[in-house]
Amino acid sequence: MTTPCIICVAITGSLPTKQDNPAVPIAVSEQIDSTHQAFEAGATIAHCHVRDDEGKPTSDPDRFAALMEGIRAHCPGMIVQLSTGGRSGAGQARGGMLPLSPDMASLSVGSNNFPTRVYENPPDLVDWLAAQMIEHDVMPEIEAFDLSHIFQAAKMWQDGRLRDRPYVQFVMGVKNAMPADREVLDFYIRTVARLFGEDAPWCAAGIGPNQLTLNEWAISSGGHARTGLEDNVRLDRDTLAPSNAALVERAVELCGKYGRAVATPAQARQILGLTAA
Template sequence: MTTPAIITVAITGAVPTTRDNPAVPVVPERQVASAIEAYEAGATVCHVHVRDADERPASDPALYGEVEQGIREACPDMVVQFSTGARGRTIEERFACLELRPEMASFSTGSVNFPTGIYENPPDVVEDVAKRLIDLGIKPEIEVFDMAMLYKAADLLQRGLLNAGPQVQLVMGIKNALPPRESLVDFFAAEIRELIPDATWTCMATGRYQLDANRWALARGGHVRTGLEDNIFYSKGRLAASNAELVARVADLCAEYDRHPASPAETRELLGLPMRAESMGT
């Protein structure tokens, strides 16, 4: 019997623009359409960034709300995960979207160097946001750009500042942070089992290592992420036609590892999120 693998699609991100690949969705209408196509291809979690009119990273809760509402109306059982990432946004701006109470949100538990600056997550901010996530009933996905972030997450959990069973994601391939290496996935998976045994985990890598990271996670019982945020190419020299095309490839890949794309109901059960009527087939 195969085991489920949650497929997360990161539809937009903060870096690629339509000049890099015309398929990158940067306005809410196109983001919703792209999410629907990805859902139909096998993705059950949608990781959302929003952009301003000039395609720069934005923080306007109204934009987040428009994307979330559109996805919810078309795919009620898809999990919508807001990004609280740093590129082009202040600390205060990054977390404004939490007031919309999405089901999930990304959450980095430490600071790290990015190619052109520091992704700042000072200790006081980390602890304040952890408390807000609990108060607002938002499930975090801990983004591990540096292994210290994993140990900080375990510390928060031990102190009651994270709810049990978080989602934890290893992030590889961003310059100055963790390189895309299979040995890191082995180390990460082992540490997760020891430190946070009830966590679900996934790993991702940028650029040409995206598919490698999918394989490494599937082989070890983890979950996967794909999408135009992380890689605008389908293969060397060939731009991806859509987020759905990248999702479909990973969905097909699951069978090689005795896995299958998690259904919406399986995704919600694994993540400890409430079932919706659509997920139960009613």
């Protein structure tokens, strides 16, 4: 519990729209402003998706480049993590932004069910994305929607397909995937410690109303926390979140409740083994 807590803000995602919450940042300029507010509130990782002119998800490298440039200009030292998620493109287009060499990128190493579709991550695409991350010096964040994904990440690390020790994020509360279950989370935590080392950092993300629950479980267990409008557009059942920063502020309050310092950008980079900004 002496380790400072890294707060990741997932600013936009692929699904939320301004009809869901007017605060969801869609244009790159809005995303930069929203990220800066979240950074000032205490977030040290920005998990980024981009949208096209119609507000639809895209993997357009030019849009990612503009967003990265803005975050680095306005949020000194913040860790930029780009999404290779499947809603933004198909096949190798999902990794088209990796040559930009962001600090980190998300990597899903297995498939699972989503609310209305299968989230497909075939082994050949996973291996290609992982190889691109090595080539372009990008640290992967493993998005674990299932226990098997943790074991697959360990296997890939052991055989060299992942250069860096995986930073595993447990994603809980997606309909038709892993629910938010405390006993499962505790098993996940023990499994990461067994496979990657007792000092291996990990993160947890809760979807929708599970966001606050997972923030509290992670922070109180010595892990790191993800929040943001990608995963949850509300403060509570009756109140829309006014900004990404408001959700970050809520996670910061939980850090205070459990005696955790909030990691600075330099501390977050040290914890994750990233080079200084």
